Amino acid sequence: MKEIYFNHDGNIDDLVSYLLFLQAPNIKLLGVSAIDADGYVDPAVAVCQKLTDRFNLRGDKLEVARSTSRAVNQFPAEWRTASYSFNYLPMLNEAGKVVTKQAQQPAHLDMIAKLEQASAPVTLVMTGPLTDLARALDASPAIETKIARLYWMGGSLNGHGNVVQVNADGSQEWNAFWDPDAVARVLDSAIPMQVVGLESSEELPLTDELRMHWARLRKYPAIDLVGQAYSLLVNPPIQTAQLYFWDVLTTISALYPEVVARVEQHRVKVITAGLAAGRLVDDPNGRELTLVTKADKEKFFQRFDELLMRTN
Template identity: 70%
Template sequence: MKKIYFNHDGNIDDLVSYLLLLKAPDIKLLGIGAIDADGYIDPSVDACRKMTDLFNVRHDNLEIARSNSRAVNQFPHEWRMATYSFNYLPILNEKGTVTTKEAPLPAHLDMIDKLKNADEPITLVMTGPLTDLARALDVDPSIENKIDKLYWMGGSLDGHGNVMMVNADGTQEWNAFWDPYAVKRVFDSKIDIQMVGLESTEELPLSDSLRQHWASLRKYPAMDLVGQGYSLIVSVPTAELYLWDVLTTMNALYPEIVTTREAKASVITDGLAAGRIVESENGRPITLVTSANKELFYQKMDELLER
């Protein structure tokens, strides 16, 4: 049985990813950490606690670890607000009380604790910045040997980014830009990394037809939550959104849904290109997701949400 530790940054895609992990069979969730990045930390932690109350039926003693990591470059405020709205959704608040606890340790130390106490190497799924992992490695480098594989949503290797800031040249992806030094720290390790970059999910846009599909299946509570969650996001033609985080999570659960290639990559940490990940002969080996099997992806996602 695959054992997973999930670290995310609290926007809708991240919270849907957590829901899918709660619903997935044949895995064991060891822990969850939330970082104050693409979503605000307070509603992110609260929403995860409520989702655990509502949908966790198999994982014992789950607690949500709050990160105290801080940004080098913080996400735009407007992007982060959706987490507050998600946390207010009626389906998560009908009970009126929350049972799932916060973990006693901050997320990077909670990660160390869960890794060191695991009886076998575990899978890390990270859909936000890599800062908690980088800090964990600095505190205890030995945990590197307790990680079977890291699935990370971040970066891109084709030179296009989604950062439009005065201190950036537009070539970097936001999770890498949030803390370029953390990316370098993790890349300097020997951890096996499978990267879902901006170029990995072009078959999986957040479209009106997909929203309608979720709406048509709202009789399933998990499907209803997904539809309600994505209704909080309004995309525009010039900034189309894709299911980056969800693909990363589904890739960890079902490796057969993606096509990959091997690459060598390095990260730029300073200057206007800080956070950009480039292919380099002297870079570290990574596995890059290049495409997804759209039909199989949606089939598996539907199966989980209808469980």
């Protein structure tokens, strides 16, 4: 049975990803933690507690860890408020109480503890910045051997980023830009990595057709919740840009590798200073990673629906 630890940064896709992990069969979720990046960390932790109470199908013993990591470059505030809105959705609050507890240790220490206690090397899934993993590696280098594979949503290797700020040239992706040195620290490790970058999920846009599909299936509580959650996203992160299922592809690919239709092997390094800080670039002397370059749209949405329909 695959054992998984999930670290995320609390926006809609991250929280939907956690819901999918709670619904998935034939895995064990060792832990979950939230970092204060694309979503505000306190409501993100609260949402995870409530999702655990409502949708923990396997009955995994879970607490939610709160990260104490801080940004080098913080996401725009207007992007981050969705975590507050998600936390107010009626389905998550109808019980009137929260049972799942917050973990006593901060996220990077919780990650270390869960990895050390695991019975076999763990699948680590991260859909936000890599800072908690970098801190965990610094605090306990031996955990490197306890990670079977890291699935990360972050970066861009084609030079087209999503950061529009005065201190950036636009070539970098936000999860990498949040803390470029953390990316460098993880790249310095020997942890096998599969990366979903901005270029990885062009087959998987968020569309009005998909919203109507969820509306027709709202008798399933998890699908109803997902439809409500994505209705909170009115504007894309960059005006005129299309939203894609980057985080959810990372999550589902960790559960079902067949949703990935094509990958490339790259040797990369990260730029850590200057206007290009956070940009991943090909380098013959860099560390090797697997970059997802195409998703199987039919298989992806089939698995998406199957997982969400497991709760009646």
